[in-house]
Amino acid sequence: MHKNTRTVAVVAGGLAAALTLAGCGGDGESAGSSSGEYRVGMSMDLSGAIAFNGKPAASGFQAYVADLNARGGVNGKKIDLKVLDDASDVAKGRANVQQFASEGRLATFGFILSNLSLANLPVATQNRLPIVGLGGPGSLFDPVQAYYFSYELRAERLESAILNYLATRAKADGIAKPRVAVFSVDTPSNRDMVQLATQDIAGRGWELATVQYMPVAPTDVTAQASEIKASRPDYVLLSHNDAGSLVAVRGLRAQGVDVPVVNQWAGSADATLKQLGDKYAAFRTFASPTETGIPAVDAMKAAATKAGEAKNMTNPYFTQGWVAGSLLEQTLKACGVDCSTGQQFRDALEKLGEIDTDGLSGPLQVSAESHELVKTVRFFTWDASTDQAKPLTDWVKAVS
Numbered sequence: 001m002h003k004n005t006r007t008v009a010v011v012a013g014g015l016a017a018a019l020t021l022a023g024c025g026g027d028g029e030s031a032g033s034s035s036g037e038y039r040v041g042m043s044m045d046l047s048g049a050i051a052f053n054g055k056p057a058a059s060g061f062q063a064y065v066a067d068l069n070a071r072g073g074v075n076g077k078k079i080d081l082k083v084l085d086d087a088s089d090v091a092k093g094r095a096n097v098q099q100f101a102s103e104g105r106l107a108t109f110g111f112i113l114s115n116l117s118l119a120n121l122p123v124a125t126q127n128r129l130p131i132v133g134l135g136g137p138g139s140l141f142d143p144v145q146a147y148y149f150s151y152e153l154r155a156e157r158l159e160s161a162i163l164n165y166l167a168t169r170a171k172a173d174g175i176a177k178p179r180v181a182v183f184s185v186d187t188p189s190n191r192d193m194v195q196l197a198t199q200d201i202a203g204r205g206w207e208l209a210t211v212q213y214m215p216v217a218p219t220d221v222t223a224q225a226s227e228i229k230a231s232r233p234d235y236v237l238l239s240h241n242d243a244g245s246l247v248a249v250r251g252l253r254a255q256g257v258d259v260p261v262v263n264q265w266a267g268s269a270d271a272t273l274k275q276l277g278d279k280y281a282a283f284r285t286f287a288s289p290t291e292t293g294i295p296a297v298d299a300m301k302a303a304a305t306k307a308g309e310a311k312n313m314t315n316p317y318f319t320q321g322w323v324a325g326s327l328l329e330q331t332l333k334a335c336g337v338d339c340s341t342g343q344q345f346r347d348a349l350e351k352l353g354e355i356d357t358d359g360l361s362g363p364l365q366v367s368a369e370s371h372e373l374v375k376t377v378r379f380f381t382w383d384a385s386t387d388q389a390k391p392l393t394d395w396v397k398a399v400s
Helices: 051-070 090-102 114-126 156-173 188-203 222-230 242-254 270-276 295-306 316-335 342-350
Strands: 006-011 016-021 037-044 078-085 108-110 131-133 148-150 179-185 207-214 235-239 261-263 280-284 353-355 364-366 376-383 388-391
Touching: 037 051, 037 090, 051 078, 051 108, 051 242, 051 295, 051 316, 078 090, 090 108, 090 114, 114 131, 114 148, 114 188, 156 179, 156 188, 156 235, 156 261, 156 280, 179 188, 179 222, 179 242, 188 207, 188 235, 207 222, 207 242, 222 242, 235 242, 242 261, 242 270, 242 280, 270 280, 270 376, 270 388, 295 316, 316 342, 316 353
Parallel strands: 037 078, 037 108, 108 131, 131 148, 179 207, 179 235, 235 261, 261 280
Antiparallel strands: 006 016, 016 078, 280 376, 353 364, 376 388
């Protein structure tokens, strides 16, 4: 019986950790597929500012691959998965992509910050090594970039998803012309999102109260919160991750901004929802590991426990990584036993069409015309009476 092995190596002077799952081939092989394995890479933040989400995302991917290898792999071949830490640093991410290219791996999954995907796409394109990343600005999707795919909602969809929800919320609240303040993390993709949000708000006949930005790792948002308070919004459209959301919303509340705040998927962990209460809502693009009544979640949890990854099932990023593993399996099945280059992997992925995730997300879809797989979301808030996250909507389209 073949037994999976895990090897830990220190890369670039201890700045990155590489985890290789089911690695049986020789180090000198450069093909993406040796006679007995498919070689794939992931670059993820495991030690930087977004590691609290990067670790679950990587663990979900690793858990799926471990389970897949235990089932015999794909087309009779095991998966050699190497995960490298980029700490959300562009230079480290570039070094990781170059390493994966030099090793002849079939694809790079990951990059939790879109600026890394954007910066590394030229390297990936030059080496015909597809990046299967997490969202990004419009320039990564329009026009379609041959070597970039996303298994997360693109940044520009954040505003339309939230404003679609606020339209329903405002109607229920009896507000005909809501004033919306936009409070966003300051990244290139989110600046694109904010620009679209201001246009969308105007197009709906609403009023833009103010636009405020905060850093990736905010510590004090008093100035921004004061401006939002002075703008008298009915709602706040927020865009930040879980850690940033806690700082942002607490800063708003400290300044007396007591209106509903609605955030994106990166701020939708159960712990965040619980701490920020029922006037805070966020959408999810993937089911949380804590959700009940979904057989695929139960199967994921059982496999993660067996793989030793259960401790990292802290938020929907874990499910996101798990679904990425399923995407990897389906692509390799389509690519065939002789799949050995990034170009072949790219072509197979592009032809998958509609992908059913068994309730772990809304339907995913990929084609030559669109490498943007995720286009649906589900909104949640915290229900104190049941002490759990409560869905506010079903899976709904994240487009205007």
